[in-house]
Amino acid sequence: xGEPLLTSLPAAAGPAVVTVAPAWAVAVVAVLGALALAAAAxxxxxSARSAxxxxxxxxxxxxxxEASRLLRQRRRTTVQADTLLWRTGGAGLLVAxxxxxAVVPLGRWTVADLAVGVVWFxxxxxxxxxxxxxxxxxxNSAHALVGGYRFLAHGLGxxxxxxxxxVAPAIAAGSLNVGAVAAAQxxxxxxxxxxxxxxxxxLGVAGFSVWGPFAPALGTDVAGGxxxxxxxxxxxxxxxxxYALLAAGAAFAVPMFLGGGAGPLLPDWAWTLVKTLAVLALxxxxxxxxxxxxxxxxxxxxxxxxxxxxxxxxxxxxVVTVWRS
Amino acid sequence: xxVLTVLVDIAFVALGVVAVLSGGAVFVVDSMARAxxxxxxxxxxxxVQVLFLQQSYxxxxxxxxxxxxxxxxxxxxxxxMGMNPALMPMSMVHSNRTAVATAVLTFLLLxxxxxxxxxxxxxxxxxxxxxxxxxxxxxxxxxxVMAVISPVMVATIVAGVVLAAPRTRYxxxxxxxxxxxxxxxxxxxxxR
Numbered sequence: 135x136g137e138p139l140l141t142s143l144p145a146a147a148g149p150a151v152v153t154v155a156p157a158w159a160v161a162v163v164a165v166l167g168a169l170a171l172a173a174a175a176x177x178x179x180x181s182a183r184s185a186x187x188x189x190x191x192x193x194x195x196x197x198x199x200e201a202s203r204l205l206r207q208r209r210r211t212t213v214q215a216d217t218l219l220w221r222t223g224g225a226g227l228l229v230a231x232x233x234x235x236a237v238v239p240l241g242r243w244t245v246a247d248l249a250v251g252v253v254w255f256x257x258x259x260x261x262x263x264x265x266x267x268x269x270x271x272x273x274n275s276a277h278a279l280v281g282g283y284r285f286l287a288h289g290l291g292x293x294x295x296x297x298x299x300x301v302a303p304a305i306a307a308g309s310l311n312v313g314a315v316a317a318a319q320x321x322x323x324x325x326x327x328x329x330x331x332x333x334x335x336x337l338g339v340a341g342f343s344v345w346g347p348f349a350p351a352l353g354t355d356v357a358g359g360x361x362x363x364x365x366x367x368x369x370x371x372x373x374x375x376x377y378a379l380l381a382a383g384a385a386f387a388v389p390m391f392l393g394g395g396a397g398p399l400l401p402d403w404a405w406t407l408v409k410t411l412a413v414l415a416l417x418x419x420x421x422x423x424x425x426x427x428x429x430x431x432x433x434x435x436x437x438x439x440x441x442x443x444x445x446x447x448x449x450x451x452x453v454v455t456v457w458r459s
Numbered sequence: 460x461x462v463l464t465v466l467v468d469i470a471f472v473a474l475g476v477v478a479v480l481s482g483g484a485v486f487v488v489d490s491m492a493r494a495x496x497x498x499x500x501x502x503x504x505x506x507v508q509v510l511f512l513q514q515s516y517x518x519x520x521x522x523x524x525x526x527x528x529x530x531x532x533x534x535x536x537x538x539x540m541g542m543n544p545a546l547m548p549m550s551m552v553h554s555n556r557t558a559v560a561t562a563v564l565t566f567l568l569l570x571x572x573x574x575x576x577x578x579x580x581x582x583x584x585x586x587x588x589x590x591x592x593x594x595x596x597x598x599x600x601x602x603x604v605m606a607v608i609s610p611v612m613v614a615t616i617v618a619g620v621v622l623a624a625p626r627t628r629y630x631x632x633x634x635x636x637x638x639x640x641x642x643x644x645x646x647x648x649x650x651r
Contacts, residue, residue, distance in 0.1 A: 263526065
């Protein structure tokens with residue numbers, strides 16, 4: 135990623151955000167859980183509507199029913215499974231999502247006000263590469279392993295465009311600090327004048343959440359792929375982790391592209407939540423609207439379309455930033 | 460504040476122990492996946508140690524690059540290892556005696572270097588942004604040279620791959636380069 139950026143600390147006068155006590159990390163996990171649950175409920179409603187079955191209330195509660203079913207289900211074991219790596223991969227998704235959310239300021243408060251918060255987020259989303267592959271590997275099952283490799287193939291396609299999409303707001307703000315990036319959008323959201331970076335970012339979020347177009351790693355054509363051998367609580371943890379990653383990605387979009395907590399009437403923490411929920415709803419809705427991207431075909435799309443588009447976006451943003459200063 | 464300093468010191472040493480132990484585990488485990496991710500754990504521990512040194516950017520990038528590298532290594536080890544031993548339990552060592560002797564000698568040499576060298580005392584205080592200071596110290600006047608060399612290096616890599624590729628544009632587009640769509644063993648996603 136862009137070396138010239140590493141020098142920048144928050145340039146604005148005074149701290150943009152207030153760091154709260156580490157104990158508030160519990161609140162981060164609670165918010166993450168609530169967002170993941172909201173996403174799952176919305177997905178349940180949309181599922182029921184596309185199948186035209188059941189009322190909205192029952193459909194919204196479907197994820198909870200599914201969770202209680204999985205909690206009662208017996209855990210599947212496979213021959214010569216690498217249990218350590220298998221479980222690490224499944225549980226790690228939730229941890230990665232929580233660590234992503236830790237650098238997102240909720241209005242003025244943040245748990246970890248890192249000078250390099252943007253790179254931190256990026257490091258956590260790269261962590262997902264390892265974790266999803268480990269879930270595929272650990273079961274000692276051919277279909278699961280195929281799913282793991284499908285995910286890595288997608289990763290090779292979406293990760294670099296995602297990185298360069300994250301570079302654009304950082305260049306414009308002159309900082310890798312998430313709070314400073316949010317504060318730099320005074321008046322005009324970055325999503326408005328760097329739409330390509332925003333779209334590529336959203337695609338990347340779907341990518342690292344193994345969501346929608348990037349779900350072939352969990353495809354029914356490979357018997358469920360990565361989750362082929364997952365059952366009971368292990369499957370619940372993996373699914374929760376996917377929703378949590380989706381939620382963390384949506385929350386990170388708010389300070390990066392949607393002006394952070396800025397907005398009329400409501401306090402800034404409320405605006406952050408409202409915008410997060412809006413992005414999250416968009417991502418959940420898009421799941422049924424976009425075709426699956428075959429990993430082998432998406433590789434070329436990622437490298438020949440998305441990556442040059444993100445680079446041109448970065449160039450434009452850099453030129454505008456230099457011209458304005 | 461005293462207590463905090465002690466805790467930070469303990470955490471720093473503990474991370475070092477984790478890095479060394481998981482680095483050692485690479486040679487003990489019998490699975491390619493475990494060896495790969497033991498190495499990843501070792502690198503992540505070192506990355507967190509670098510964070511402790513206030514080099515936030517360098518530390519986070521170490522974590523990012525190393526985890527990505529290990530994930531990509533998992534692709535290659537299954538793709539290119541003959542007979543796919545990567546999928547089976549296998550020993551992670553070869554040329555064991557030579558390797559151990561070399562490692563021990565290298566360690567003794569480096570450790571002796573640490574102990575023998577006359578370390579300078581700190582002068583002044585650390586700058587506000589140590590990452591910037593490190594970049595200046597490492598690159599400083601050579602920054603322009605590096606900026607010029609990087610495109611040359613990328614061009615070299617691309618040229619190397621192009622020269623090494625067994626299929627040429629004549630295989631893809633036919634002898635008169637007019638065949639559309641091209642004849643590819645695996646079609647791409649943008650229909651070139």
